Amino acid sequence: MIDLDRQTLARMIDHTELSAHSGEKKIANLCSEARTFGFYAVCVNGGFVRYAVEKLAGSPVVVCSVVGFPLGACTSAAKAFEAREAVANGAGEIDMVISVGALREKRLDFVRDDIRSVVEASGPALVKVILETCFLTDEEIVAGCELSVQAGAKFVKTSTGFGAFGAFPDHIRLMRKTVGPDIGVKASGGIRNFKDAWRLIRAGASRLGVSASVAIVEGLSLYRFAPDAWLEEEIPCHFCPSRFASIDKQPKAVYAYYKKKCLPCPHLETFNRFYE
Amino acid sequence: MNGWMGRIVTVDLGSGRQEELPVSDEMRRRYLGGRGLGVRLYSDLCPQPPDPLAPENAILFMAGPLTGTVMTSGRFQVVSRSPLTGTICDSSSGGSFGAALKSAGLDGLVIRGRAERPVYLVVSHGQVEMRDAAGIWGLDTQRTQKALQERAGAKASVACIGPAGENRVLFAAILNDRDRAAGRGGLGAVMGAKNLKAVVAAGDRATAIADPVGYKEMSLRLDRAVDKNPVTGKSLQVLGTSVLVNIVNAHGMFPTENFRRGVFNDAEGISGEKIAESLLQRQSACYKCPIGCGRTTRTRNKSGEGPEYETVWAFGAHLGVSDLSAIAEANYACNELGLDTITMGSTIGCAMELCECGAWDAGLRWGDAGRLTGWVEDTAYVRGVGADLALGSKRLAAKHGRPELAMQVKGMEIPAYDPRGAQGMALAYATSSRGGCHMRAYMIMPEILGHPVFLDRFSTAGKPEIVALFQDIAAVVDSLVLCRFLQFAVGISTLSEMLRTVTGLDIGDEELLRVGRRINTLERLYNLRAGFTRADDTLPPRFRNEEFQTGSSRHRVVRLEEMLDRYYAVRGWDPQGRPTAATLAELGLQDGRRG
Numbered sequence: 080m081i082d083l084d085r086q087t088l089a090r091m092i093d094h095t096e097l098s099a100h101s102g103e104k105k106i107a108n109l110c111s112e113a114r115t116f117g118f119y120a121v122c123v124n125g126g127f128v129r130y131a132v133e134k135l136a137g138s139p140v141v142v143c144s145v146v147g148f149p150l151g152a153c154t155s156a157a158k159a160f161e162a163r164e165a166v167a168n169g170a171g172e173i174d175m176v177i178s179v180g181a182l183r184e185k186r187l188d189f190v191r192d193d194i195r196s197v198v199e200a201s202g203p204a205l206v207k208v209i210l211e212t213c214f215l216t217d218e219e220i221v222a223g224c225e226l227s228v229q230a231g232a233k234f235v236k237t238s239t240g241f242g243a244f245g246a247f248p249d250h251i252r253l254m255r256k257t258v259g260p261d262i263g264v265k266a267s268g269g270i271r272n273f274k275d276a277w278r279l280i281r282a283g284a285s286r287l288g289v290s291a292s293v294a295i296v297e298g299l300s301l302y303r304f305a306p307d308a309w310l311e312e313e314i315p316c317h318f319c320p321s322r323f324a325s326i327d328k329q330p331k332a333v334y335a336y337y338k339k340k341c342l343p344c345p346h347l348e349t350f351n352r353f354y355e
Numbered sequence: 356m357n358g359w360m361g362r363i364v365t366v367d368l369g370s371g372r373q374e375e376l377p378v379s380d381e382m383r384r385r386y387l388g389g390r391g392l393g394v395r396l397y398s399d400l401c402p403q404p405p406d407p408l409a410p411e412n413a414i415l416f417m418a419g420p421l422t423g424t425v426m427t428s429g430r431f432q433v434v435s436r437s438p439l440t441g442t443i444c445d446s447s448s449g450g451s452f453g454a455a456l457k458s459a460g461l462d463g464l465v466i467r468g469r470a471e472r473p474v475y476l477v478v479s480h481g482q483v484e485m486r487d488a489a490g491i492w493g494l495d496t497q498r499t500q501k502a503l504q505e506r507a508g509a510k511a512s513v514a515c516i517g518p519a520g521e522n523r524v525l526f527a528a529i530l531n532d533r534d535r536a537a538g539r540g541g542l543g544a545v546m547g548a549k550n551l552k553a554v555v556a557a558g559d560r561a562t563a564i565a566d567p568v569g570y571k572e573m574s575l576r577l578d579r580a581v582d583k584n585p586v587t588g589k590s591l592q593v594l595g596t597s598v599l600v601n602i603v604n605a606h607g608m609f610p611t612e613n614f615r616r617g618v619f620n621d622a623e624g625i626s627g628e629k630i631a632e633s634l635l636q637r638q639s640a641c642y643k644c645p646i647g648c649g650r651t652t653r654t655r656n657k658s659g660e661g662p663e664y665e666t667v668w669a670f671g672a673h674l675g676v677s678d679l680s681a682i683a684e685a686n687y688a689c690n691e692l693g694l695d696t697i698t699m700g701s702t703i704g705c706a707m708e709l710c711e712c713g714a715w716d717a718g719l720r721w722g723d724a725g726r727l728t729g730w731v732e733d734t735a736y737v738r739g740v741g742a743d744l745a746l747g748s749k750r751l752a753a754k755h756g757r758p759e760l761a762m763q764v765k766g767m768e769i770p771a772y773d774p775r776g777a778q779g780m781a782l783a784y785a786t787s788s789r790g791g792c793h794m795r796a797y798m799i800m801p802e803i804l805g806h807p808v809f810l811d812r813f814s815t816a817g818k819p820e821i822v823a824l825f826q827d828i829a830a831v832v833d834s835l836v837l838c839r840f841l842q843f844a845v846g847i848s849t850l851s852e853m854l855r856t857v858t859g860l861d862i863g864d865e866e867l868l869r870v871g872r873r874i875n876t877l878e879r880l881y882n883l884r885a886g887f888t889r890a891d892d893t894l895p896p897r898f899r900n901e902e903f904q905t906g907s908s909r910h911r912v913v914r915l916e917e918m919l920d921r922y923y924a925v926r927g928w929d930p931q932g933r934p935t936a937a938t939l940a941e942l943g944l945q946d947g948r949r950g
Contacts, residue, residue: 108579111572274808293580297846298807300864304824308817309808317809 081277081306085299086117088276091285093143093172093265094292095122097240103130110134116296120172122288124148125165132169143172143207146197149239151176151211155193159200166204173201174236174265174288176209182223183215183330190223194230207234207265207286212250213243213320213329216336220250224257236288238268243328245269247320248282255283273298274310278318316350357565358420358858359383360462363396366476366483368549369410369468373483376465384860385943388419388462390445391834391874393434396465397443398877404885407438407541408523408548410469416456416514416554417463419836420858423454423562424570426577427838429642431456431514431531436885437540438548439525439698439747440766440790443881444540445833447794448514449641450532452556453836455512459558470550475515477507478556488552492521495691496530499553507555515553516543517693519735523547524745526698530690534660535641538695539767540789541747565859573856577845581645584844586804591648591840592638596664597627599771599799604672606803606812607906608776610769611672612721613704614762614897617773618906621677625667634683646840654680659687662696668771669700670727674707681724688728692735698747701768703730705748705761706740714755717743759896764791765887774898776908777802779810779818782918785892786822788878794839796825806843815914819922827871834874873942876926876934880944889932892919 094116096109106127113121113135120141123131131142144165147158162173175197181189198206208227212220227235235254237246245268254264266279267288276287276295289295302309316322321341326334341347363376376396386392393415405411414435421428431453437444456464460481473488491499496517503513512532520527520543527543528536537543546552564570582588590598603609604622611619623629630650639649639660651660662670662683670682689696709715717740719730733741743751748768752761762769767790774781779798787795801821802812810821831850832839847864855861862870898913923930927938939945 105579108575112576112579115572115576272807290583293576293849294807294846297848300847301807301824305817305820308810308821311811311814311816 081299081302081310083277083280083299085296088299089117089296090119091280091287092118092292092295093120093122093267093286093288094118095240095267095288095290097122097124097145097148101127103127106131107134110140112293113140114138116293118292119286122174125161128165128168128170141171142169143174144170146173146175148174148176149241151178151209152180155196158193159196162197162200162204162206166201170204172205172207173197174207174209176211176239177223177227179211179214182219182226187222187226191226191230194227194232198231205234206232207236207263208232209236209239209267211239211242212237213245214333216333217253220253221257224254228258228262234263234265234286236265236267240268240288242268243325244320244323246279246284247318248278249320251279251282251284270295273302277310314350315346319346322350357563358424358854358860359388360457360460360481360560360562362461362481363463363465364461364481364483365465365467366485367468368466368470368474368485368551371485378462383420384862385870385873387831387834387854387870388422389417389432389834389836390434390447391830391870393417393432393445393463394443394874394877394881396463397434398881400465400467401436404436404441404881407436407441407545410467410549412436412545413465413467414542414545414549415463415465417836418453418457418461419834420860421835421837421853423457424564424857425574425643425837425853426581427641427644427646427841428836429454429644430836430838432833432836433529433537433542435542435545437542437767437789438523438544439541441885442765442789442887443878443885444542444789446529446537446540446542447833448529448531448535448537449644449838450512450535451642452512452514452531452535454642455556455558457562458560459556460560464554466549466551469548473550473552475503475551475553475555478554479558491552493518496693497533497691500530500533503553503555507557511555511557513553513555516546517691517735519693520544520547521552522735522737522745524694524734524737525747525750526695526702528689528693528695530693532641534690536690536695539697539792541695543693562857564857566856570856573849573852577849577853578645580844580849581841586806586843587646587840591646594627594631595638595648595650597630597650597662597667599664600626600667601628602803603772605907606776607903607908608773609672610668610762610771610773612675613673613708613760614769614773615708616905617776617903617908619672622672624677625671625679625682627664629679630662630667633679641838644838646838648840652683654683657684657687659683659690661690662686665770666696666700669697673700673704673771674723674727675721676724676727678724681727685727685731688731692731694731694735697770698768699731699734699744701762702744702746702748702751703727705752706744708760709752709755709757712757712760714757714760715743762791762895762897764894765789765891767791769894772799773908774894774913775903775911777812778815778914778918779812779822781894781898781913781915782818782822782922783825785894785915785919786826786922788875788882795829796822797829797839797842798822798825800825800842807846813911815917819918819925823922823925824868826875827868830871830874831867834870869942873944876938876942876944879928879932879934883933889919889930892932
């Protein structure tokens with residue numbers, strides 16, 4: 080049963096436009112849609128923060144900026160500078176990317192300090208930490224969540240949308256379990272329709288970073304008809320990170336980690352039978 | 356008046372008399388325009404289903420409240436009783452004729468009676484003039500359009516019939532704007548039976564917009580939605596509708612040799628990718644359309660528009676033909692002569708199987724690409740084997756004693772998605788108000804393309820509810836008179852926002868869907884009066900009894916009985932498929948004359 084109304088769903092959405100080829104026209108449309116549909120925030124690259132703030136003047140829609148995006152591999156000082164400038168331009172929220180490589184090398188102090196430097200530079204703005212879960216094992220995801228909370232971040236977030244894959248319910252459940260009820264969990268990447276969104280919300284996501292926001296909100300109005308049929312989950316593999324593991328896009332060890340989880344899974348037989 | 360022009364004119368071709376048909380605001384609110392308002396007006400004008408080819412039958416050319424405004428709004432709907440199926444029928448066409456009709460001052464044109472001699476109608480400044488068509492009768496659709504544009508000006512838009520319509524072929528199409536076709540249902544034959552060669556529309560009246568600021572914002576959002584959607588923003592633009600060939604074939608439901616197999620081994624050779632590589636000259640688009648799914652193509656002998664997906668299938672896999680040039684040329688011939696490519700190809704496929712099993716000795720053989728265009732021409736002129744092909748597959752198969760070999764529902768041939776590969780599509784075919792049509796509820800969207808979500812294509816669970824919902828949305832889009840491809844990019848809320856900003860009518864999503872339900876129920880009532888029953892909501896036995904042995908839809912049959920009762924219940928119809936009194940009351944259809 081869907082116990083979610085349209086307004087509540089819209090207030091869970093960061094309406095996002097982060098592609099390299101976006102210009103002011105696209106950002107203006109993004110802001111117009113955010114106003115019309117009542118989305119919580121627009122999420123844009125730092126260069127468009129001031130423009131989006133102007134476009135959204137007088138509306139409750141928050142402007143969110145990304146920092147260290149999409150690789151997270153720049154210096155902490157550069158991230159802090161980006162965050163400070165974005166907040167000065169009117170950003171109310173900051174989505175920063177962690178240093179994925181450092182986390183995988185277990186340089187945990189470095190990662191914690193990296194996040195803390197952005198939290199401090201952001202002042203009153205709320206900070207969300209993008210873990211880029213597609214490059215991490217479950218253990219590393221747990222560590223990333225714990226470090227984020229220790230560093231003062233208010234949200235953890237799955238993905239940039241530029242990695243090997245986006246948000247999956249398994250990861251959201253793990254992140255929610257790790258951070259508890261008081262810290263936000265933002266799902267992002269690959270959320271294309273209401274069914275994807277609903278699956279992640281049920282798994283514990285409190286915010287969604289999506290560019291298909293209008294389709295998702297409009298989708299809710301369709302789901303009132305035959306919700307059981309629309310939301311039927313016949314094969315769990317369709318939203319399992321192991322199924323989307325890619326040797327081309329992931330580090331070898333991470334790819335092997337996910338594939339190893341796949342082999343003993345009881346759903347594998349169902350999947351193979353369906354597609355035989 | 357915002358949105359609508361506020362004028363619909365009735366012309367009696369026999370007497371030449373014209374009068375304005377009054378339409379109340381309430382009726383516009385309840386039926387919008389296009390298909391919905393057309394069906395309602397037709398039901399009032401012809402309450403007892405007439406012989407489709409008799410003078411008593413009416414044919415309506417309808418624009419909608421959004422026509423001439425937002426993207427893809429150049430379309431129009433033609434409404435009448437189909438000579439092919441006997442059902443009430445509306446047929447939609449792209450191009451710009453709809454916008455031209457409206458800029459000529461009309462929301463709709465109703466034509467009744469029969470002219471003594473061939474005529475054509477010219478619509479401008481809200482008036483309709485009847486002119487002698489002696490000089491153009493007998494011309495094909497391309498020459499007809501050219502001749503009439505020379506008389507009326509290049510900006511005029513012409514909707515006309517070719518020789519097939521003049522000869523009352525039961526699946527004759529109406530062509531406009533060169534190669535756009537109101538193809539399905541044979542409404543071109545209705546025009547031919549009235550001695551009506553064409554309708555020409557031209558004008559300069561603009562549609563008034565209720566909320567210009569909101570309209571501009573909504574248009575920008577629409578641009579973005581269409582651009583972002585991978586189907587409307589990429590696939591259809593790059594490869595046209597034939598992008599579906601490889602996809603549907605991979606799903607094992609690309610009907611091959613009259614639906615005997617679901618995989619065509621030469622699919623790659625007739626795919627959208629192959630068309631782009633070999634025949635494509637340029638992309639083409641209808642009025643105000645950023646998608647541009649049309650293909651202008653050239654073979655060694657000719658050039659023209661298409662073929663699009665359904666035609667590639669009808670003259671290709673369905674007949675065992677993999678010669679893309681032959682398929683394209685058969686398509687050009689259908690456009691020139693004014694024939695529905697789906698019914699034409701499907702009927703030839705039926706004939707090939709009749710010949711193979713010895714029921715008909717006419718020499719049609721699988722894979723005979725060289726004779727395709729000849730068969731099309733023979734059909735349009737009702738000569739040789741064409742005299743039989745002109746019957747359509749249902750009558751042809753019945754005539755030769757093998758009715759089960761016609762792949763049709765209610766007399767209309769099923770298009771290029773084998774229903775054994777998608778249970779929802781099967782139910783949509785069976786319950787469509789105009790027969791075997793994929794456009795009444797395009798269940799390929801969720802079952803194959805995953806929009807708005809992927810549904811298990813082999814499951815029947817929930818499909819009755821979703822088919823009914825898709826049918827209602829389709830009725831709304833057809834009544835706003837927009838392109839169905841917009842459904843990939845926007846939902847019901849955006850449709851209701853479009854209606855609000857253009858007309859000022861703020862009826863909301865719920866009411867808009869009720870409009871769709873009302874239209875589907877009204878069509879059902881008409882078909883019941885025309886003699887259709889639950890027994891007609893079915894599919895040919897091949898789909899219920901025979902399984903494919905290869906491909907990813909193998910070992911499947913259509914399980915219609917699991918869905919039909921539930922579908923009727925969802926619709927508020929009794930177990931025989933008759934709308935209940937409560938449903939009629941809820942939809943405001945309790946008027947006994949229409950019920």
